[in-house]
Each structure stands twice: as C-alpha cells, then as structure tokens.
Amino acid sequence: MLFDRGLKPALVGVLLCGLLGLMRCSVAAQLALHGDAATHNxxxxxxxxxxxxxxxxxxxxxxxxxxxxxxxxxxxxxxxxxxxxxxxxxxxxxxxxxxxxxxxxxxxxxxxxxxxxxxxxxxxxxxxxxxxxxxxxxxxxxGAGWVFVGRADAPRLESFEQLAGRRLVLPARHALEDTIRRDFPSIVIHSVKTYAEARALVESGEAYATIENEIGAQLYPLGPLKVGGLVEGKWEADxxxxxxxxxxxxxxxxxxxxxxxxxxxxxxxxxxxEGVAPAPAPTIGRQLLEWACWVMGGLGLFGLLSLVWNRRLRAVIKLRLAAEKDLGDQLAFQHALIDALPDPVFVRDLHGRLITCNRSYEEALSVRLDQVIGRLLIELDTLPEATALMLHEEFMLQLRTRKSRFSKRRLQFNNGPREVYQWTVPFYSADGKLRGLLGGWTDISQRRAESGCQCPQ
CATH class of the missing domain: 3.40.190.10 (Periplasmic binding protein-like II)
Incomplete structure (x- = not known):
C-alpha cells in the first residue's frame, strides 16, 4: 500500500522528468539532422x-x-x-x-x-x-545588425557621435566605410585585412573601436572587449x-x-x-525551475542506466570506426602531400621492392603505380639494365649500412643521360626498426632547360 500511494507515483514522476530532459537534447539533434534530411524531398x-x-x-x-x-x-x-x-x-x-x-x-x-x-x-x-x-x-x-565593439574599460558605444576624433578600425573596403567617411568625417578610419586584426588593435589600445556583425561579435571570447549598441539604421542583409x-x-x-x-x-x-546572441538574464523562478529539471533529469538518467548498459559495445564500435576514418583521412592527406611534390619520390621496403611513389615518379619513368608496386627496379624496364642494377645494389648496400646518400651524378635514363641530384635515406618505424628507404631525385638538366640557363654542364 505504501508503495502504491507514495513511492510508485514518485518514481513515475522522476522518470517523466528525466524523459523531458532527454527531449530537450533530442531537439538539438533533430535540428542538426534537418539540413541533410530536407534535401532528399x-x-x-x-x-x-x-x-x-x-x-x-x-x-x-x-x-x-x-x-x-x-x-x-x-x-x-x-x-x-x-x-x-x-x-x-x-x-x-x-x-x-x-x-x-x-x-x-x-x-x-x-x-x-x-x-x-x-x-x-x-x-x-x-x-x-x-x-x-x-x-x-x-x-x-x-540578416543581422551591425554593432560597435570597444574596450571593456571604456564607456559603452551607442552612436557614431561618440567616435568623433577617435580611431575606428575596419577591414579594408568594409560595407559601412564610405557612409562613415561621408557622414562622419571627424572619425579617423584605419583599414586592416581582417576582423581579427581589427579586434587586436582595439584590445591593444591602438584603435578605439571596430564594427562587426552582431552575430560575429558574440562568437569569440570578448576578454578586454565589450559589445556596444546597434548601429542605428544599418542592417546587414544575407x-x-x-x-x-x-x-x-x-x-x-x-x-x-x-x-x-x-x-x-x-x-x-x-x-x-541559436544561442549565439546573448540571452536576457533569467529570473530566479526560472533558474530554480531549470535547476529542478536538471536534478530530476539526472535522477531519471540514473534510473535508466541499467537499461542502456548493453549499448556500450555499440559505442565502442562507433569510436573504433571513427578512429579508422581519422586514420584513413591522415593517409589520404599524406598521399596528397607526396603527390604534390614536383620531384620524383619513392619508398622501398627492406628487399628493395617499391611500396609507393608520387605522380612525378610515374611521369618521369612513364609508369603507373599499380604496374610497378611490389617490384624490384631490376625486374622492370623503366631504366636501362645497367642503371637499374647499379641503383638496386646501392639500395641494398644502404639498407645494410643504414647510411643516407646525397649525390649529384649523371644517370642514364631510357630517353638519354640526365644530370640529377639524387637522395636516399633509411626510414624507421615508431619503435626504431628499419622499414626501408625513402628517396627521390631532382632533374638538374630539366631545371636548366626550363630556366633557359646556358651554364656549362
């Protein structure tokens, strides 16, 4: 009887308040998904x-x-x-x-x-x-209005009249610059490249104020700055x-x-x-109500923990997939970076087999990565046989001695001799184990030809 009269209704109330708290969180999630879902229909x-x-x-x-x-x-x-x-x-x-x-x-x-x-x-x-x-x-x-932004220790800015004879800093070719110069010639305007530079000058005291979009003014910690009033009669439409x-x-x-x-x-x-513009200060009654909702929501969540424990494995899997995605993003970035290098670059394993190369390497030897990956230099016809054998032996010697090599030399390619600056260095794993060679070359002959240099070879 005591359970039916008192504890049971109380427990139901706790669970309902917890669900109300969760609903507030779900609204934000729905808004975040709305943009993607809306484009389907x-x-x-x-x-x-x-x-x-x-x-x-x-x-x-x-x-x-x-x-x-x-x-x-x-x-x-x-x-x-x-x-x-x-x-x-x-x-x-x-x-x-x-x-x-x-x-x-x-x-x-x-x-x-x-x-x-x-x-x-x-x-x-x-x-x-x-x-x-x-x-x-x-x-x-x-759209949004424009607001004055000045130092926190200065009087609040409400109008252009307060800026008479003072220094106003704006990004170059600001939308309000011509109007201010025409209507308020006593204001000294200083131009910079970005809003960040403008805020920095106001913080340092080199300028008295700047003008920003009222949304943008609330995005950064104000610190020594203070947002003033709206610029009267001016509106920044989107x-x-x-x-x-x-x-x-x-x-x-x-x-x-x-x-x-x-x-x-x-x-x-x-x-x-939502939430960027400053909200009015809540009343004491509203604060108490919100605190009560948070407390009841916390109690409701505590009661529901036993029901959601089996979801832990799903969360772990999700984190693992996110980590794999991040790793994939890093590998894609590294591949894009090596492809952007103008000189040929290659990576070979401990046996001299090609692991990867960049586009410049493919173009220099007229090959594709999928044709030569996992192959030794001496197994291909990308270079004259004597050149390929000499370079392969040098690679294997470097792997044994673990010494780097940097040399300016003349090499025979399939399309003729070339003067190159060649480099190869051993590379290691995070635990210090030798993993292979990283190398490449700069075609000095080509650079001279492109620059029109008539220097002796």
Missing amino acids: VQPVELAAHEREWIRDNPTVTVASLQYPLYLFQDEHGQWSGLNNDVLKRVTAMTGLQFVHQESFSTDHMLERLKSGAADISTTLAISEERKAFLDYSHAFG NLAVRKGMPVLLGILNKALEAFPPAELRAIRLKWL
Missing part, C-alpha cells in the same frame, strides 16, 4: 528554357569564400560548412547548379576576385554603393552577391530563394545561430 524550381540551357552550359559556379563563422567556414576536415553553405546545398537540390568554393583571405581579396571574373558569387558580402558598381545582389534570406554580367544566374538564384520554404530557412538559421 526537394521540389525542383521551375526554370525557363534559357535558364536550363545556361545551367547546361555553366554547370558549376565559383564561390569566393571567406572564413566567416558561423555563416561560412572550413571544418576540421577542410570541408566548407555553415549557414550559407546549407543554403547553397538547398539551391543545388532545387536547380542542379553546383557550387565550388575558392578560399579568399580578406574582404579586399574577395572583391578583387569577383571584379576580375575569377569568381562568380559570394555569400558573405554586405551591400554598399562601391560594390553595386560591379556586383548584383539576390533576394535577402536573413544576400548572394553575383558579379555583373550574369543576369541569368541572378534570376535562377532569386527563383530558388523565392521557392525556399520559410519553415526550412528558419530551421537552418536556428541550427547555426
């Missing part, structure tokens, strides 16, 4: 015949991309991510356009790429009169900037943005921007 936008023909002739659009968290940035794997990238993915699903990112390193650099035609669009450029001369802008799909002379592309983008479901756009913005 996208209705294509209706395009005119000349627009479809333009996409067939121009299937890819080059995006001048500047790191601008949380709108556009490269993640730990080097992939472009962020709110604007999700919007571009949705436009791809609706129109078939493919967007290729090319990184820019400052606003000025991005503008020059667009002006010269090296890039077609940008997703992070605010509208200004200077930019309208060579850029067209799509419909807006969001647009796609398209270089002049591409009206068909602008029309396609506008059609896609017009057809963008408002609920989905709100979900994407919530996914990236």
Whole structure:
C-alpha cells in the first residue's frame, strides 16, 4: 500500500522528468539532422528554357569564400560548412547548379576576385554603393545588425557621435566605410585585412573601436572587449552577391530563394545561430525551475542506466570506426602531400621492392603505380639494365649500412643521360626498426632547360 500511494507515483514522476530532459537534447539533434534530411524531398524550381540551357552550359559556379563563422567556414576536415553553405546545398537540390568554393583571405581579396571574373558569387558580402558598381545582389534570406565593439574599460558605444576624433578600425573596403567617411568625417578610419586584426588593435589600445556583425561579435571570447549598441539604421542583409554580367544566374538564384520554404530557412538559421546572441538574464523562478529539471533529469538518467548498459559495445564500435576514418583521412592527406611534390619520390621496403611513389615518379619513368608496386627496379624496364642494377645494389648496400646518400651524378635514363641530384635515406618505424628507404631525385638538366640557363654542364 505504501508503495502504491507514495513511492510508485514518485518514481513515475522522476522518470517523466528525466524523459523531458532527454527531449530537450533530442531537439538539438533533430535540428542538426534537418539540413541533410530536407534535401532528399526537394521540389525542383521551375526554370525557363534559357535558364536550363545556361545551367547546361555553366554547370558549376565559383564561390569566393571567406572564413566567416558561423555563416561560412572550413571544418576540421577542410570541408566548407555553415549557414550559407546549407543554403547553397538547398539551391543545388532545387536547380542542379553546383557550387565550388575558392578560399579568399580578406574582404579586399574577395572583391578583387569577383571584379576580375575569377569568381562568380559570394555569400558573405554586405551591400554598399562601391560594390553595386560591379556586383548584383539576390533576394535577402536573413540578416543581422551591425554593432560597435570597444574596450571593456571604456564607456559603452551607442552612436557614431561618440567616435568623433577617435580611431575606428575596419577591414579594408568594409560595407559601412564610405557612409562613415561621408557622414562622419571627424572619425579617423584605419583599414586592416581582417576582423581579427581589427579586434587586436582595439584590445591593444591602438584603435578605439571596430564594427562587426552582431552575430560575429558574440562568437569569440570578448576578454578586454565589450559589445556596444546597434548601429542605428544599418542592417546587414544575407544576400548572394553575383558579379555583373550574369543576369541569368541572378534570376535562377532569386527563383530558388523565392521557392525556399520559410519553415526550412528558419530551421537552418536556428541550427547555426541559436544561442549565439546573448540571452536576457533569467529570473530566479526560472533558474530554480531549470535547476529542478536538471536534478530530476539526472535522477531519471540514473534510473535508466541499467537499461542502456548493453549499448556500450555499440559505442565502442562507433569510436573504433571513427578512429579508422581519422586514420584513413591522415593517409589520404599524406598521399596528397607526396603527390604534390614536383620531384620524383619513392619508398622501398627492406628487399628493395617499391611500396609507393608520387605522380612525378610515374611521369618521369612513364609508369603507373599499380604496374610497378611490389617490384624490384631490376625486374622492370623503366631504366636501362645497367642503371637499374647499379641503383638496386646501392639500395641494398644502404639498407645494410643504414647510411643516407646525397649525390649529384649523371644517370642514364631510357630517353638519354640526365644530370640529377639524387637522395636516399633509411626510414624507421615508431619503435626504431628499419622499414626501408625513402628517396627521390631532382632533374638538374630539366631545371636548366626550363630556366633557359646556358651554364656549362
């Protein structure tokens, strides 16, 4: 009876509160998955015949991309991510356009790429009169205000009048620069390349303030800085900037943005921007309620631990797969790095068999890796027989003596003699065991020919 009247209802209440706590966490997970799931059932936008023909002739659009968290940035794997990238993915699903990112390193650099035609669009450029001369802008799909950022020990900045006679630091060709110079000539404007440089100058006291997007101003620990008021009457709309002379592309983008479901756009913005802007201070009652929810949620989770213990093995497997993926990423990076070297490079095992090589090695000897991997140099016809035998014997001698070799010499190749700078060094495993040889050469004859050098051989 006592269990039915008291303990049983209490236990049920604890479990319900725990489930409520878990539901709050699941909402965030659903928002994170929403962007990927939404693109599977996208209705294509209706395009005119000349627009479809333009996409067939121009299937890819080059995006001048500047790191601008949380709108556009490269993640730990080097992939472009962020709110604007999700919007571009949705436009791809609706129109078939493919967007290729090319990184820019400052606003000025991005503008020059667009002006010269090296890039077609940008997703992070605010509208200004200077930019309208060579850029067209799509419909807006969001936006944020501009805020003053000054030192924490200085009075809070609320207006441009407070900056009269003071130094304001802005990234070069900032969207508000022309307006400030025209309307507030007493403000001394200093230009830098990036927002990070601008913040650093304000921190050091070399400048009095800077101006940032209100979302971006909240992304970094403020430390000695303080966010001031909004710049009155100024708004940074989220647009796609398209270089002049591409009206068909602008029309396609506008059609896609017009057809963008408002609920989905709100979900994407919530996914990236929720929690960035400072929230109002909660009341004591709200804090007590939230603490109570956390306590009850913790008790509920404690009661559920016995039910989820069997999932531990699945979690371990997931971690193992993630580690294998990371290892695969590292190997892919190393392979890309060795392929990028301009000189031939090879790796051989303790018996002189080829383990791997780069593209320059394949091109120099007119072979493919899959044809020569695991083979000795003397088993192939990639070099004259005498040259192959001499090099193989040198490799085996180095493996016995464990000595490195660096020499400038003349070698006979299948297409004639070449003067090269050759190097081979032993390499070891993490436990200090000899694993083989790493080597390569620089074709001095080719370098001289390419440079037009008439120096004696």
